[in-house]
Amino acid sequence: MMLPSISPVDAAVVARVQQELDNKTKPLGSLGRLETLTSRYAAILGRDKLSAPKKAVVVMAADHGVAAAGVSAFPQSVTEQMLRNFAAGGAAINALAKSAGASLTVVNLGTLGETPQGVVNARIRQSSNNLLEMEALTEADVWAALEVGVKLAAELRAQGVTLLGVGEMGIANTTVAACLCAAFCRTDGTAWVGRGTGIDDAALARKHAVVEAALARHQPNPKNPIRVLCQLGGLEVIGLAGLMLGAASQRMAIIVDGFITSAAALAAAALDETVKHYLFASHLSTEPGHRLALNQLGLEPVLDLQLRLGEATGAALAMPLFDAGVAMLLEMATFESANVARRSETV
Amino acid sequence: MMLPSISPVDAAVVARVQQELDNKTKPLGSLGRLETLTSRYAAILGRDKLSAPKKAVVVMAADHGVAAAGVSAFPQSVTEQMLRNFAAGGAAINALAKSAGASLTVVNLGTLGETPQGVVNARIRQSSNNLLEMEALTEADVWAALEVGVKLAAELRAQGVTLLGVGEMGIANTTVAACLCAAFCRTDGTAWVGRGTGIDDAALARKHAVVEAALARHQPNPKNPIRVLCQLGGLEVIGLAGLMLGAASQRMAIIVDGFITSAAALAAAALDETVKHYLFASHLSTEPGHRLALNQLGLEPVLDLQLRLGEATGAALAMPLFDAGVAMLLEMATFESANVARRSETV
Numbered sequence: 001m002m003l004p005s006i007s008p009v010d011a012a013v014v015a016r017v018q019q020e021l022d023n024k025t026k027p028l029g030s031l032g033r034l035e036t037l038t039s040r041y042a043a044i045l046g047r048d049k050l051s052a053p054k055k056a057v058v059v060m061a062a063d064h065g066v067a068a069a070g071v072s073a074f075p076q077s078v079t080e081q082m083l084r085n086f087a088a089g090g091a092a093i094n095a096l097a098k099s100a101g102a103s104l105t106v107v108n109l110g111t112l113g114e115t116p117q118g119v120v121n122a123r124i125r126q127s128s129n130n131l132l133e134m135e136a137l138t139e140a141d142v143w144a145a146l147e148v149g150v151k152l153a154a155e156l157r158a159q160g161v162t163l164l165g166v167g168e169m170g171i172a173n174t175t176v177a178a179c180l181c182a183a184f185c186r187t188d189g190t191a192w193v194g195r196g197t198g199i200d201d202a203a204l205a206r207k208h209a210v211v212e213a214a215l216a217r218h219q220p221n222p223k224n225p226i227r228v229l230c231q232l233g234g235l236e237v238i239g240l241a242g243l244m245l246g247a248a249s250q251r252m253a254i255i256v257d258g259f260i261t262s263a264a265a266l267a268a269a270a271l272d273e274t275v276k277h278y279l280f281a282s283h284l285s286t287e288p289g290h291r292l293a294l295n296q297l298g299l300e301p302v303l304d305l306q307l308r309l310g311e312a313t314g315a316a317l318a319m320p321l322f323d324a325g326v327a328m329l330l331e332m333a334t335f336e337s338a339n340v341a342r343r344s345e346t347v
Numbered sequence: 348m349m350l351p352s353i354s355p356v357d358a359a360v361v362a363r364v365q366q367e368l369d370n371k372t373k374p375l376g377s378l379g380r381l382e383t384l385t386s387r388y389a390a391i392l393g394r395d396k397l398s399a400p401k402k403a404v405v406v407m408a409a410d411h412g413v414a415a416a417g418v419s420a421f422p423q424s425v426t427e428q429m430l431r432n433f434a435a436g437g438a439a440i441n442a443l444a445k446s447a448g449a450s451l452t453v454v455n456l457g458t459l460g461e462t463p464q465g466v467v468n469a470r471i472r473q474s475s476n477n478l479l480e481m482e483a484l485t486e487a488d489v490w491a492a493l494e495v496g497v498k499l500a501a502e503l504r505a506q507g508v509t510l511l512g513v514g515e516m517g518i519a520n521t522t523v524a525a526c527l528c529a530a531f532c533r534t535d536g537t538a539w540v541g542r543g544t545g546i547d548d549a550a551l552a553r554k555h556a557v558v559e560a561a562l563a564r565h566q567p568n569p570k571n572p573i574r575v576l577c578q579l580g581g582l583e584v585i586g587l588a589g590l591m592l593g594a595a596s597q598r599m600a601i602i603v604d605g606f607i608t609s610a611a612a613l614a615a616a617a618l619d620e621t622v623k624h625y626l627f628a629s630h631l632s633t634e635p636g637h638r639l640a641l642n643q644l645g646l647e648p649v650l651d652l653q654l655r656l657g658e659a660t661g662a663a664l665a666m667p668l669f670d671a672g673v674a675m676l677l678e679m680a681t682f683e684s685a686n687v688a689r690r691s692e693t694v
Contacts, residue, residue: 033653074374074690085372085680090678099674305378306380317668324664
């Protein structure tokens with residue numbers, strides 16, 4: 001597979017839409033990030049084709065060999081149990097995607113357990129290897145996971161989707177994400193390690209040690225992102241990177257969720273930096289690495305909800321802001337059409 | 348008129364709903380402020396009666412004598428022009444209320460100009476007095492404005508509204524709001540003065556001087572809130588305080604918008620502190636006094652959009668979070684029902 005090619009978003013179009021917003025009946029720039037979000041979304045979709053977003057949420061899942069190191073508050077069996085919960089409609093993202101008017105696709109990239117009905121079976125292998133002992137994945141695994149994402153993006157675009165929220169499920173994947181962030185941002189692991197689903201102090205200390213040991217063992221080189229992904233994994237994170245690259249090549253807007261999807265975005269950006277033009281932040285997680293990753297991606301969160309769940313829940317919660325932004329652009333009157341005075345010249 | 352009586356929200360019910368959320372298939376507390384927002388909303392409405400919120404947005408408008416002091420970036424005629432814009436459907440709040448699925452009621456409490464068709468005419472007088480020269484309103488004006496709000500709340504509740512977003516329009520009303528905040532929080536004016544719709548440095552200096560002069564002239568006593576409202580005004584702010592008191596007495600959840608509605612909330616709380624049980628924050632404005640006012644009210648914003656428009660735009664943008672929260676509570680599976688393991692005992 002070749003990585004899909006991504007066209008940059010035209011800054012001149014973004015500026016033209018912002019100019020259009022500047023003529024609407026409101027003080028200049030007074031709708032803040034709703035304006036910048038909308039002007040970029042409109043430039044991605046094409047101003048003339050703009051209508052209410054068609055929304056989809058994708059959650060990718062896999063297991064991780066490093067779970068054996070005791071870095072999660074939950075047993076590894078929860079990955080499979082949650083796949084069944086997604087399939088049955090009982091997880092948070094089921095409720096929140098439905099509330100946002102988004103379709104939900106759950107994809108199994110590599111769990112230990114079987115794929116329940118209602119989940120897309122794209123299992124490449126049963127879990128990654130424990131990155132403390134060997135490379136997490138083969139190069140073939142990495143390319144296969146990227147391909148799952150790229151293909152799914154094309155399918156969603158063919159269905160008319162314009163706004164894509166991305167999320168993940170995989171016990172121990174904050175540990176993998178911390179390693180990836182450190183690798184792609186050329187730092188040590190310290191700043192990227194947090195409590196994930198809620199580990200205690202002892203597990204947190206283990207997690208710090210695991211991340212440092214993994215980085216020391218593999219010496220990941222960010223100039224060779226495919227090698228980094230082999231060394232560190234994991235399958236759902238790589239699938240999401242492929243999904244983002246594919247979605248950007250299809251000119252879809254992509255809403256990043258929490259820390260792990262931000263790590264996937266960093267991986268995607270290491271493969272093709274132009275993907276950043278298509279990324280939007282949703283919330284600011286309590287996971288400490290999330291803010292650092294968003295900064296690195298040049299993204300500003302729009303929700304302040306203290307979330308730390310994943311599953312694309314933050315991305316789904318941000319979707320109505322795109323509905324609102326499009327409504328603002330398409331429905332608001334201009335100063336001229338409404339006969340409203342602009343700011344005083346004399347005051 | 349007597350002020351309506353407000354029942355406290357039962358903390359035991361809030362705790363019971365939170366317990367219910369703690370049994371849902373997600374790490375404990377991992378949906379952050381969406382959980383606290385939902386448990387309080389459910390306790391206000393009654394857990395057994397909970398369903399998707401029925402939403403309404405109310406924007407109250409008036410003019411302010413202090414506009415003569417040159418404290419706004421816009422000419423005073425804009426208040427009336429914007430009323431016409433609301434009536435014609437061209438303002439930001441028209442687009443955003445519609446996008447949120449909320450009805451929109453615009454009420455004229457006291458503009459200089461006439462009330463356009465489509466706006467509720469509850470004009471008590473033409474503008475307040477200039478608070479630099481005399482008291483802004485009479486005691487009869489204040490009670491009349493409160494009554495407009497209280498009555499509207501009862502009408503909305505009779506229509507089945509459960510979630511109310513509040514907003515305002517009135518050139519120069521950030522100056523009035525700054526005076527009110529200083530009065531009710533027993534501070535000087537400094538921290539409460541900002542650029543409003545976007546004034547330059549010279550106007551900002553004037554605005555600081557105006558607020559200090561008003562406070563020095565009237566020496567407002569927060570123990571007598573009705574007197575403070577006479578001294579400082581303004582009609583739409585007082586109407587909103589009445590609306591909040593009425594809505595709380597009718598057990599509706601109230602979403603505060605930006606700085607001016609927060610000042611109205613402080614006025615309402617000075618009249619009956621129990622109103623705070625029913626208030627929710629939406630966004631954090633760039634107006635510096637907004638954070639201080641929210642702190643005083645004990646509210647945490649859920650949106651981070653750098654808004655500074657008013658008109659209830661932030662309140663409308665926050666409404667889908669209530670839909671999402673109710674969906675989370677009503678639709679998510681429990682650990683038991685989904686057969687998902689709780690956190691490991693051993694890790």
